[in-house]
Amino acid sequence: MSNTDSGPEGKVPILLLKTKSVPNDTYAERFSTLKDGIRFEPSFIPVLEHTLQEKGLKVIRKLLRGDKIGKHELATHGGMVFTSQRSVEAFAKVMSDMAEIGDGDGTWPLLEEIPIYVVGPATLNAVRSIPQLPSLQVFGAETGNGEALAEYIMEHYSEWYGHLNERPPLLFPVGEQRRDTIPRRLMDPGLPYGTQIPVDEVVVYKTGVMKSFEEEFKLKLQKTENRTSRWVVVFSPTGCEAMLRSLNMLDPDTGKAKPADQLKGERNTYIAAIGPTTRDHLRKDFGFEPDVCAERPSPEGVESAIMKYIRQHR
Template sequence: MSLNSDQVPVLLLKTKSAPTDAYEDLFSTPRDGFDFEPTFVPVLQHQFEDAGMRQFETLLRERQISKRPGSAYGGLIFTSQRAVEAFSKLVQEGKGDESWPHLQDIPIYSVGPATTRAINAVSQNPPLQVFGEHTGTGDVLAQFILEHYGEWYKDRPTKPPLLFLVGEQRRDIIPKTLMDTNLPDNQRIDVTEIVVYGTGVMESFPSDFASVLQKTSDRPARWVVVFSPTGCNSMLKGLGVLNDKSGKVEKSPRKEKPPTYIATIGPTTQGYLKKTFNYEPDVCSEKPSPEGVWQGITDFTKGLT
């Protein structure tokens, strides 16, 4: 890895997407007076959960996810690309039936553009019907589902349950919103969660992160972009700002040399840092996207001058 001393390092705590990565494309292009150098430091490792995968596969093969009356579920929810990967794996394994996986007549809800692109890449003929690309957060997606799903099944007094494919760690805002007991019976939607993947910190992350920090230690400033609560502990330890006894941040990384600024992809990770480590990140992206992170970092930087 070669880092240009005239550029501001942006350490992206994620696995680089293939074949291209939108964060790399955006942050490696100088514009508006900013010249960043993105570096990927993978923090998460994922593995499919066998029990959840088998349960989901059975539902697909028995066609229990459809618009037909009596089906177990009337739609699907995805809020992570890892869940889409689990779905795609089962679809590929079930190839041979022309209409597999038989989901052309149901709504599939996606939390944003990246997840939507991943779902649309899953082969299905006719194509899958995906909604929610514009929402961006689970809160907004849940409100959208209440209206859209209600209209989709407006001829039924009780809406069929939705199936939500999730990881071990997730927010519960979508099930809470859709199953709110304050909602009228004809609007409330039951949600079943199936855990199809687990997430953990890569064993190599602490050493990989320490190596990048050492290589950027001569810079006037640098940024760390955090995409998930997983790995926050190792990240703060690596920066040397976490008190081992209290488990809280005892000094701001922006006051160290070089000053290190922290940006989060959204409010979930921001809230986790505040609640768990008593640390307020410098930037919380208003939109969970490369453009949102870039805007947050550049707006904050302008405010420093």
């Protein structure tokens, strides 16, 4: 793989299949500076659209209205888990809507007395941005993935409620499509009595592919097709099929990725997966192996994986 590029100012396009965060996007910042002699050219192509699920929001609303999330005796949940920005946004919207119509006094001090667990810096930032909850106790952001967060919760939550014979349930707002890593680990029937942590999953949003994605992605691919090399970073299993189809890497008859010898022309497009969930989805559903998988789902993790690949293939 060459570290040069035929595009403007020798930049290597990096197509980030996500909505650009505002006001600042850490991926844009990370890939806009010189890296080991390489200048990347980041651009964003939104893939996902999220629809709030009223049934789940109603559950959250009822819990907040009844002060059921807290450490007092009558609370039904003693902590919360967030593993996506969208679940945080859905939870925050419930509070905002309640405050707007005068449902409650607009504050929830009981939530500031319990542990809130998050996975990764993006989710942490989302939680920290909830205006109604400026003093939450947030833990686990450094874990980086669901497996590590589950192990962290097992130890931390058990210490937090060590004075109780049984652990109070955790509230886990989630999307319709999610892995069961955390509930499976925390509620493992093989755990000793009293050490299991009940997890109450509440679906607050569902995710689908934006209708405009394929068209926008193809246009960006056309504009960069003559570059010596370019990278595509995929952030979610949702959209993988459309991505492979747009790259002409998908066999329409089998629904699987085409063998390498069937791809025409010299290869110039490289695929990076944000983490093992997306990588495993590409492997299992399409028989496709991305070129790299970030060890941590962060701008630093993606950059590290890509730069390691480039250095090895120069």
